Amino acid sequence: MSDGPWDSSRAQHPENGVHLEPQPAHCSSPDQDMSYISGADLFGYVGIEAVLDQMRHKTMKAGFEFNIMVVGQSGLGKSTLVNTLFKSRVSRKSCSSLHQERIPKTVRIHAVSHMIEEKGVKMKLTVVDTPGFGDHINNNNCWEPIVSYVNEQYEKYLREELNVMRKRRIPDTRVHCCVYFLPPTGHRLRAIDLEFMKHLGSIVSIVPVIIRQDLAANGIQVYPQKQYDEDPEESILNNSIRECIPFAVVGTDREHQVNGNKVLGRKTKWGIIEVENAAHCEFSHLRDLLIRSHLQDLKDVTHNILYETYRVRRLNQANVDFSELGLPPSGSPLYSSVCSTLCSGTQDTCEGESQL
């Protein structure tokens, strides 16, 4: 008896007298043949598209994490900009009149998390503030605590990932994006800006804000990097973003009446600068990049490229204490096979997790 469209004889080889359906497209790799069956060739509705709803449902239930770091001299408007971006008080202003809200002005890393929910989607937003960066007379190596912080988060993730009994969802504290504030001085980039971006550009996605033109000439990597564009469509979108970098932005916590509407803005003697008006400043481009169009890409670049680089380098070092993690100690016969599997294998396994 036939199984209808799923008659198992259809799967047999033509040599057995059964012919396979002609395939609209055919591609093969050395060890696997693959045919392409489009919707029109199916015998009826299968429901594959419902996987998108399933993913959406799971993501909505679990929520996702996004970690943003702000770096720049005191008083440049870091906290105000983050609050403007997320339309809430997610970053405390150090110049607040309340004594207990003051943050000391040394390079101290300060991470604060908030759960933000919008239309049923939950995001755990962590704002990593770096008060005191560049505030001292001698700013030599002032980026070092920030480099250490970024690497510590990779190390934490790596250790969780290497645990034999690892968590189903590894808590992600890795910095997905670093917004770097350039002072609006009208001069060339300062040595501290160049040094910071040189040291951090290869380990974290940097988005510089405030006008400057001489970034590319110094070989500094900023997000979105051309070499990570995945297809021509993405290149077109990212080229338009790259033209705006660094973003000239304005932050505020005040609303003003403009033509009968309440708008976020900053009052100047020339009039009101509307924060979200693209004709006034580039805040809306920055917001779109960080939240509306590239948030997931920032997480993917962090996981698949920046963390992956850290991971491979770290696993190739001899001083990872594998025994502490329940894995064979380095130097043992099992070590090199485990290490090469870990170096090459986990990217796919963890890609699903990085989607959240």
Ligand SMILES: Nc1nc2c(ncn2[C@@H]2O[C@H](COP(=O)(O)OP(=O)(O)OP(=O)(O)O)[C@@H](O)[C@H]2O)c(=O)[nH]1
């Ligand atoms: N003119 C102008 N002032 C701004 C802007 N953004 C913030 N400010 C003001 O600058 C002052 C400092 O802002 P903050 O957001 O606390 O600056 P910060 O960089 O977080 O400062 P620290 O936490 O001390 O490092 C506040 O009085 C803000 O209102 C802006 O875009 N334009």
Ligand SMILES: [Mg+2]
């Ligand atoms: Mg601040």
